[in-house]
Amino acid sequence: MPQVTPEYLAERRSSILAAARRCFAARGFHSTSMPDICAEAGMSAGGVYRYFDGKDELIRELAETAMAPVLRALREAADADPMPGPAGIIDLIHRTLLTDGASTATAPFMLQVWAEVVHNPGLRESQRRHTTELLDLLSAFTRRWADLDEESARAAARALTAMSLGTFLMQNVVEVDGEPTSATTLLDSLNGIICRSDHGG
Structure with a gap:
C-alpha cells in the first residue's frame, strides 16, 4: 500500500x-x-x-483562517512605497477577502461568519482575536497618516474598521445587483459632510 x-x-x-x-x-x-x-x-x-x-x-x-490573507496583505502594504491611503486600505481588505484562493464564494461566506458570531461563542472569540490584530495593523497606518498618538491612532483604526465593514456590506449586500460604490467615493462623501458640520455649514 x-x-x-x-x-x-x-x-x-x-x-x-x-x-x-x-x-x-x-x-x-x-x-x-x-x-x-x-x-x-x-x-x-x-x-x-x-x-x-x-x-x-x-x-x-474556515472562519479561523478567513482573515489570515487580509492580515498578511496589510503587513506587506505597510512596507509599500508609496503607502496606501485610507481608501486604498479598505479596497485592499475587500480585494483580499474576495480573491484570495476562494473566488466569489468568499463574500457570502464572510457575511455568514459575521452573522453567526452573534450566537456562536467560539466564533465570536475567534473573530475578536482577528479584530484585535487588525486594529493593531491599522493603527500603524493611522499613526503614519496623521502623526497621531497611540490612543488617537487606535480610535482612528476603529473608525477605519467600521468603514471597511460597512463598505463591504454596502457593496456585497445592498448593491450586489448593481455597480458597487467605490470606497473612495464613500469616504469623500463622508468627509465632505464632516467638514461642513465642523464649520457649521
Whole structure:
C-alpha cells in the first residue's frame, strides 16, 4: 500500500475545506448538510470524517483562517512605497477577502461568519482575536497618516474598521445587483459632510 504523505493529507483537508466553503456560500451554514459537503468534495462520508469531526469543525476552521490573507496583505502594504491611503486600505481588505484562493464564494461566506458570531461563542472569540490584530495593523497606518498618538491612532483604526465593514456590506449586500460604490467615493462623501458640520455649514 502506498505511503500517505503529510502533503497528501494537507491537500485532502484543503480540498474538503474548499468544498465546504462553496456549499456554505451557496446554501448557508444551517441549510448545508454533511452529505452536501461530501458530494461537493467528491468523497465518501467516511473519507471526509477522517479529516473533520463534522460541520461545526469545518465552520470553525474556515472562519479561523478567513482573515489570515487580509492580515498578511496589510503587513506587506505597510512596507509599500508609496503607502496606501485610507481608501486604498479598505479596497485592499475587500480585494483580499474576495480573491484570495476562494473566488466569489468568499463574500457570502464572510457575511455568514459575521452573522453567526452573534450566537456562536467560539466564533465570536475567534473573530475578536482577528479584530484585535487588525486594529493593531491599522493603527500603524493611522499613526503614519496623521502623526497621531497611540490612543488617537487606535480610535482612528476603529473608525477605519467600521468603514471597511460597512463598505463591504454596502457593496456585497445592498448593491450586489448593481455597480458597487467605490470606497473612495464613500469616504469623500463622508468627509465632505464632516467638514461642513465642523464649520457649521
